[in-house]
């Protein structure tokens with residue numbers, strides 16, 4: 001079983017880094033669906049999947065709708081991303 005899903009090549013709307021796959025953070029083998037929330041692993045931006053499984057910036061109202069556990073997990077993952085990549089523009093390759 002693979003731990004990630006290949007997606008149509010896209011760019012993060014926040015940092016413009018190329019994005020072409022997604023990994024479920026908490027459940028193995030789960031593929032993203034339209035409307036699901038995600039994080040850019042390069043800049044930590046909160047994103048959502050469009051109907052074509054491309055990325056758009058998440059609406060703050062969508063984040064407010066998350067249950068407390070999921071919201072805390074998103075925040076924890078974002079802090080880890082930001083700790084590893086404090087300046088995504090410094091190492092952008094595209």
Ligand SMILES: [Zn+2]
Pocket residue numbers: 012013014015016017040041042043044045
């Ligand atoms: Zn990004």
